Amino acid sequence: MRMTVFGTGYLGATHAACMAELGHEVLGVDVDEAKIEALSEGRVPFFEPGLPELLKKNLDSGRLSFTTDYEKAAEFGNVHFIGVGTPQRKGSYAADTRYVESVVNELVPRLEGQHLILGKSTVPVGTAARLQEIADRITAQENKATVEVAWNPEFLREGHAVKDTLSPDRIVLGVRAKDSEAEDTVREVYEKPLAAGSPFLVMDLPTSELVKVSANAFLATKISFINAVSEVCEATGADVTALADAIGMDERIGRKFLGAGLGFGGGCLPKDIRAFMARAGELGADQALTFLREVDAINMRRREKTVELARQALGGSLIGRNVTVLGAAFKPNSDDVRDSPALSVAGALSLAGAAVTVYDPEAMENAAKVFPTLSYAEDVEQALSQAELVILATEWKVFQELDPEITKQQVAGIAPKRETDVNGQGQTPQPVIIDGRNCLPRSTWEAAGWKVLALGRGNTLKT
The missing domain is CATH 1.10.1040.10 (N-(1-d-carboxylethyl)-l-norvaline Dehydrogenase; domain 2)
Known part of the structure; x- marks a missing residue:
């Protein structure tokens, strides 16, 4: 089957490569020439395990290609996926759907014959019906095409997106009427995962939009x-x-x-x-x-609590203190720093006067674009070298597997901050780590001489 995928960000690029892997001929479409150039050369502009290999394999096979040309896209196939972004609208909580609408407005006038548009973007309920109205209005004027809009929401987990697309735990399809022909087409699109046992759920448009x-x-x-x-x-x-x-x-x-x-x-x-x-x-x-307002508020309070825990650990003031934050991505196996709790904490610590050093295995470049004033280390050892306090903020496996004995030696930078005991002898302070994800083997770290603080474990504040 020949199909297009509009939008080549995280969702679109992954979907395009995976559809090609399922045996289809796929054309990825985007207005961003830099993205199209990178993907056409086999370069994924974000981190997602397994995707670079999949991209190269299907580019080499000829099943996958990319373009900025809507005319070419309109002629390429009769199935069109929409995977563009729906960011939060400025000054509002509402989603901005103008990029989704733009695809329909640009694509439909160029179509001839019968076509199916499948939305994958996460949209407010009612969007699909509005897009169908737009498509119907355009086709009535052009009288060249018949277009049905259906919805096939995505359920990708960053870090597992390839698996989630090739072997989905469910495939949802929203259609406008019981006599829709979209179901047969979508069954053909996902023939392999359906044969492997992925559940297939067909429902009305509003329900499908509300699922995600x-x-x-x-x-x-x-x-x-x-x-x-x-x-x-x-x-x-x-x-x-x-x-x-x-x-x-x-x-x-x-x-x-x-x-x-x-x-x-x-x-x-x-x-x-x-x-x-x-x-x-x-x-x-x-x-x-x-x-959900309280859900959002609780989530944001955890970041504030971590900063306060850091202040307490350093004696009540962050000014001039060296803090290392391990992690910048919002989750492991990703370079995505959008609304990242780790980076939010690092930025708040810096604003409170701390000298903050950040290290993340994949998200350093993206983090530096958001917080260019923070210091970024080349590796864990460099990040720890002058740390008076360590905060584990993203649960990367490499951080969870740190050896507490070796790590204690790497934070030798705390030595210049020696305090004097009652006998006038120099005393090296106990190394402190805040486990912001409750993912470290606490007893092992404490046995190695660390003071471990963690959210939701009030007894860790006792000495």
Whole structure:
């Protein structure tokens, strides 16, 4: 099958390469010439494990190509995916859908014959119907094409996007009528994953649009729930990780997404829950989602708490103190720093007067664009060399596997800050690490001489 994918950012580039891997002929389309040039040369402009190899393989096979030419795209195939961004609108919680609308406005006048447009972007409910109205108006004027708009939302997890596309845990299709021909076409598109057992759910357009934002809202709520409980744990000296293990054994609850810590970030969850609230308000159902405001607020408070924990660990003041933040991406296996809790904490520490050094295995370049005034180390050892306080803010495997004994030697930069004991002898302060993700083997680190502080584990503040 021949198909186009409009938008070659994270979603679009991944979808285009994976559709080619499934055996289709795919043309990726974008107005950004730099993106198209990079992808055409086999360079992925972001970090996603497995995608560079998939891109090169399918470019070499001839099944995948890229262009900025809408005329070429209109002639290429009869199935068109929309994977452009829907960022938060400036001055509002609402999603900005103008890029999605632009694709329809630019593409449809160029079409001839019968075509299917499949939306993958996360959009406010009602968007698909509006796009169908736009397409119908254009085709009525041009009288050259018949266009159906259907919705096929994405459920990608950054760091696992290739697997999630090739072997999805569900395929959702929203159609405007029961007699829609879109189902047969989409079954052909996803023939291989369907044959491998991926569930296929067909529903109306509004329901399909609500699936993704509802899923993200639920995940955000679950994360913020355990972080709200962690605030109570901090006040009582309880251990939120042990608590999460216990309640997670209830099969109705489950342990996933009950990791207390710095909370969620990225380009999806924060934006999507805010857009969901905004759309509910437009529909007159604003009271139904008011709880999401507190979900958002809890999430942001965890960042503030981490900065306050750092201030306490350094004796009440951050001014002039050397702090190392391990992590800049919002999650491991990604270079995405959009609304990153790690980078937010690093920036807040710097604004409070600390000398902040950041290291991340993949996100350094993107982080430097957002916070150019921070210091960025070339490796973990350099990042730790002058640290008086270490904060693990993104749970990269390389950070979780640090040897506490070796790491203690690498933070020898704390030595110039020696304090004098009552006998007048120099005394090296105990090294301190804030485990912002509750992912370190705490007992191992404490046995190596570290003081380990962590969100939701109030007893760690005791000496």
